[in-house]
Amino acid sequence: MSEENNILVKLNNVGLLQNHKWLVKGVSLTVKKGQIVTLIGPNGSGKSTTAKIAIGIHKNIEGKVEKFTNKIGYVPQKISIDWTLPLRVNDFMVLTENLSDEAINEALSLTGAEHLKHKSLGNLSGGEFQRVLLARAVSKKPELLVLDEPVQGVDFTGEIALYKLIKEISEKLNCGILLISHDLHTVMSATDFVLCLNGHVCCSGTPKDVAMNNEYKVLFGEQASQTLSIYEHKHDHTHSDDGEIKKN
Amino acid sequence: MFDDFFIRALVAGIGVAFVTGPLGCFVVWRRLSYFGDTLAHSALLGVTMALAFEINIAISIFIISSVIAIILVKLEKNTNLPGDALLGLLAHSALAVGLVVIGFLSFIRFDVMGLLFGDILAVNVDDLIIIWGGGVIILIVLKLIWKPLFASTVNYELAEAEGLNPDRAKAIFTILMAAIIAISIKIVGLLLITGMLIIPTAMARNLSDTPRKMVVYSILGGLLSVLIGLFSSLEFNTPSGPSIIAAALLLFIISLFKIKQTIQLKN
Numbered sequence: 001m002s003e004e005n006n007i008l009v010k011l012n013n014v015g016l017l018q019n020h021k022w023l024v025k026g027v028s029l030t031v032k033k034g035q036i037v038t039l040i041g042p043n044g045s046g047k048s049t050t051a052k053i054a055i056g057i058h059k060n061i062e063g064k065v066e067k068f069t070n071k072i073g074y075v076p077q078k079i080s081i082d083w084t085l086p087l088r089v090n091d092f093m094v095l096t097e098n099l100s101d102e103a104i105n106e107a108l109s110l111t112g113a114e115h116l117k118h119k120s121l122g123n124l125s126g127g128e129f130q131r132v133l134l135a136r137a138v139s140k141k142p143e144l145l146v147l148d149e150p151v152q153g154v155d156f157t158g159e160i161a162l163y164k165l166i167k168e169i170s171e172k173l174n175c176g177i178l179l180i181s182h183d184l185h186t187v188m189s190a191t192d193f194v195l196c197l198n199g200h201v202c203c204s205g206t207p208k209d210v211a212m213n214n215e216y217k218v219l220f221g222e223q224a225s226q227t228l229s230i231y232e233h234k235h236d237h238t239h240s241d242d243g244e245i246k247k248n
Numbered sequence: 249m250f251d252d253f254f255i256r257a258l259v260a261g262i263g264v265a266f267v268t269g270p271l272g273c274f275v276v277w278r279r280l281s282y283f284g285d286t287l288a289h290s291a292l293l294g295v296t297m298a299l300a301f302e303i304n305i306a307i308s309i310f311i312i313s314s315v316i317a318i319i320l321v322k323l324e325k326n327t328n329l330p331g332d333a334l335l336g337l338l339a340h341s342a343l344a345v346g347l348v349v350i351g352f353l354s355f356i357r358f359d360v361m362g363l364l365f366g367d368i369l370a371v372n373v374d375d376l377i378i379i380w381g382g383g384v385i386i387l388i389v390l391k392l393i394w395k396p397l398f399a400s401t402v403n404y405e406l407a408e409a410e411g412l413n414p415d416r417a418k419a420i421f422t423i424l425m426a427a428i429i430a431i432s433i434k435i436v437g438l439l440l441i442t443g444m445l446i447i448p449t450a451m452a453r454n455l456s457d458t459p460r461k462m463v464v465y466s467i468l469g470g471l472l473s474v475l476i477g478l479f480s481s482l483e484f485n486t487p488s489g490p491s492i493i494a495a496a497l498l499l500f501i502i503s504l505f506k507i508k509q510t511i512q513l514k515n
Contacts, residue, residue: 052405052409055408055409056408056409057405057408057409070411072409072410072411073410074405074406074409074410076403076405076406076409079403079406081402082277084276084277084279084453085277085401085402085459086453086456086457086458086459086461086462087402087458087459088457088458091458091459091460092402095398095399095402095403095406095407096395096399096406096407096410096412097410120457140410146409
């Protein structure tokens with residue numbers, strides 16, 4: 001971690017070109033200790049790609065990534081466990097780091113999944129599996145948590161509770177969190193800074209700034225920001241097919 | 249003690265079973281059975297090289313298998329062919345080239361059947377040293393890379409994100425695969441090595457609910473297969489490799505009844 005300003009990871013104008021198409025381009029962001037940064041955007045807008053760039057899964061990138069920690073907890077968007085591998089929650093918890101039994105129990109009860117400990121991973125429901133994934137990422141007390149749609153498949157009340165929990169985790173562990181969500185409203189209360197992506201950074205700022213942004217409304221529909229007062233601004237660009245930005 | 253050929257074969261087979269158990273689990277989990285086949289087929293080329301240049305067979309097989317593995321990785325990166333087509337290409341090319349070279353080596357007396365299916369008469373004290381020495385090294389290395397290899401088997405991106413370096417683990421595992429084929433060829437024969445890796449593991453899968461249990465049962469299954477197979481090979485004068493694999497198959501079939509029971513219990 002860089003001493004002076006608690007920065008955990010810093011992306012400077014990064015982009016990823018795959019098969020002649022920019023998956024993302026020109027994204028800059030910083031995650032600091034104790035801060036929750038949320039990426040929102042429609043499907044295919046490069047949210048997961050940006051997160052993977054930040055933690056070093058994508059390597060052939062443009063721009064610069066500075067990582068100041070190696071203690072990372074990651075909840076990927078998609079994970080399929082093969083039936084050929086007999087794996088219980090208990091085994092999954094110690095996948096990347098050995099933990100004491102207490103630490104496993106603590107993490108599982110934090111996400112409300114302690115009753116699943118001896119269950120086979122293949123028998124969990126989508127929501128149960130998400131809780132286990134989150135517990136595993138938190139259990140090693142990371143400095144940076146990267147959560148890619150961590151509440152998918154969780155019912156609505158559980159969703160709100162889990163976001164509350166994520167907020168609590170960031171305070172308790174004083175870790176930085178890079179959160180990906182498709183729904184700004186549910187993450188609203190928890191997040192400090194929002195980047196709205198659509199191949200590039202459409203807009204960014206506090207959740208309130210972003211919700212009032214015109215571009216955000218175009219992406220997510222008028223009702224997405226209806227609860228907030230409407231603030232107008234003009235588009236200054238459109239997108240070509242390969243994701244390039246064209247100035248009007 | 250090692251004067252008797254049968255004792256030597258038993259000791260060799262037991263050594264092989266200890267190593268194929270855990271490696272076989274990764275072969276099944278990572279869906280590498282066809283990859284194992286490819287390396288095994290290329291072993292024939294290794295044997296002919298050993299005979300032509302008068303070097304140790306195990307070392308020669310190890311080198312050739314490693315080279316084939318490297319070629320495979322390069323081809324995967326540089327062509328648009330699917331993995332199984334490349335594996336088939338390399339497996340059969342290596343087998344064909346190996347057989348052609350054997351044709352040129354007509355001056356050497358050479359037991360092709362023993363090579364393909366294993367021959368318990370052929371195990372000498374040097375082989376025992378290679379099997380047990382090599383086996384211990386393989387198991388130690390596997391233990392060292394277990395965490396990153398297992399984590400990336402479950403999910404590559406998780407392992408990469410959390411700093412476990414799965415690519416290095418995978419490269420080392422490939423070398424271990426080449427090594428197990430090199431040391432087990434005398435006992436099992438090159439056509440059946442993959443069976444020795446997969447069938448006891450498949451049996452173990454039917455009996456296990458954790459990875460650790462699966463590894464233990466896989467080793468036990470391999471040991472039992474070797475014992476049953478070698479004794480029947482001695483009794484009925486059958487080639488050792490097929491006898492061992494047939495024994496493993498028998499154990500697998502028995503293990504199916506256990507699944508049936510568990511399913512009935514659940515219902």
